[in-house]
Amino acid sequence: MKDLEWAKLSFGYRKTDYNVRCYYRDGKWGEIEVSSEETINLHMAATCLHYGQEAFEGLKAYRCPDGKVRVFRVDENAARLQSTCRGILMPELPTEMFCEMVKKVVRLNQEWIPTYESGATLYIRPLLIGTSAQVGVHPASEYCFLIFVTPVGPYFKGGFATNPYVIIRDHDRSAPLGTGIYKVGGNYAASLLANKKAHDLGYACEFYLDAKEKKYIDECGAANFFGIKDNTYVTPKSTSILPSITNKSLMQVAEDLGMKVERRPIPEEELATFEEAGACGTAAVISPISKIDDLETGKSYVFSEDGKPGEMSKKLYDTLRGIQYGTIEDKHGWTTVVID
Numbered sequence: 001m002k003d004l005e006w007a008k009l010s011f012g013y014r015k016t017d018y019n020v021r022c023y024y025r026d027g028k029w030g031e032i033e034v035s036s037e038e039t040i041n042l043h044m045a046a047t048c049l050h051y052g053q054e055a056f057e058g059l060k061a062y063r064c065p066d067g068k069v070r071v072f073r074v075d076e077n078a079a080r081l082q083s084t085c086r087g088i089l090m091p092e093l094p095t096e097m098f099c100e101m102v103k104k105v106v107r108l109n110q111e112w113i114p115t116y117e118s119g120a121t122l123y124i125r126p127l128l129i130g131t132s133a134q135v136g137v138h139p140a141s142e143y144c145f146l147i148f149v150t151p152v153g154p155y156f157k158g159g160f161a162t163n164p165y166v167i168i169r170d171h172d173r174s175a176p177l178g179t180g181i182y183k184v185g186g187n188y189a190a191s192l193l194a195n196k197k198a199h200d201l202g203y204a205c206e207f208y209l210d211a212k213e214k215k216y217i218d219e220c221g222a223a224n225f226f227g228i229k230d231n232t233y234v235t236p237k238s239t240s241i242l243p244s245i246t247n248k249s250l251m252q253v254a255e256d257l258g259m260k261v262e263r264r265p266i267p268e269e270e271l272a273t274f275e276e277a278g279a280c281g282t283a284a285v286i287s288p289i290s291k292i293d294d295l296e297t298g299k300s301y302v303f304s305e306d307g308k309p310g311e312m313s314k315k316l317y318d319t320l321r322g323i324q325y326g327t328i329e330d331k332h333g334w335t336t337v338v339i340d
């Protein structure tokens with residue numbers, strides 16, 4: 001294993017040894033290739049550069065206390081990428097191939113998988129781009145799919161803690177019938193300015209309302225939202241948010257823990273009724289929310305006065321993390337052992 005101060009790593013790019021690649025040409029996917037190059041040789045008229053034919057995914061490999069390395073719901077990432085492909089006319093990568101490439105790239109870079117004790121993980125970034133030249137707005141005929149990995153530090157350096165969020169009303173990240181449900185780079189370009197505004201104002205992240213009516217909660221930055229009240233886990237149903245795999249899992253875990261689960265539109269005013277709230281995604285599992293401010297209306301929805309996360313959020317967090325790290329029974333078969 002590499003001799004790094006794993007616990008001090010941030011969420012950033014660090015070179016590892018290998019990436020895996022596969023090319024789509026003449027209507028079919030080729031052989032899986034291993035590369036130690038960090039760069040790609042790209043045609044200047046490639047559709048990914050001009051027309052945003054670009055999709056990515058994000059998941060993690062966990063070095064577990066039993067010495068094994070596991071990945072979490074990798075088939076769900078494969079399925080979401082396929083959905084994105086259908087959304088922006090790219091060829092779908094078969095689930096089997098996606099999973100094989102994830103396993104291969106993790107095994108090839110096993111020296112870069114952080115220790116369990118550090119709380120750090122190996123972040124896995126699959127990327128699919130249209131590579132053939134095109135000057136009219138059309139899909140490419142050739143594509144490159146690659147996966148690289150990079151070690152990332154623990155999300156909660158000072159322990160599981162809450163953060164303040166802010167509703168940004170003067171930007172939308174996606175439209176109701178747009179690409180918000182797909183993981184395409186354009187959505188993230190659309191979020192950069194709102195995210196900067198939130199950070200400049202001292203908030204952890206920006207919150208979006210639905211773009212059409214500005215009435216319902218959509219999602220926050222790169223995470224889904226959930227609120228908890230009366231032993232019920234409530235999360236938005238919206239056509240402009242990314243279907244989070246963490247959220248999908250938390251809904252099941254909540255049910256397993258005896259909670260009710262509701263997936264439905266959440267009007268902003270309902271925020272005032274939640275006992276706990278959180279942002280969920282691969283990065284943090286759950287990032288508990290201390291408050292959400294709406295600067296335009298002057299309203300502030302407070303979920304934690306003392307900065308401490310709520311009891312149910314902690315329980316959901318501990319359970320899902322336990323499953324990911326192999327310390328809690330994986331009764332839904334969500335994890336895959338990549339290194340035994």
Ligand SMILES: Cc1ncc(COP(=O)(O)O)c(C=O)c1O
Pocket residue numbers: 058219221222223224241242243244245246247280281282283
């Ligand atoms: C916009 C957005 N929403 C939600 C999520 C959380 O999704 P997941 O739980 O699959 O990481 C992400 C991260 O991938 C995201 O980028």
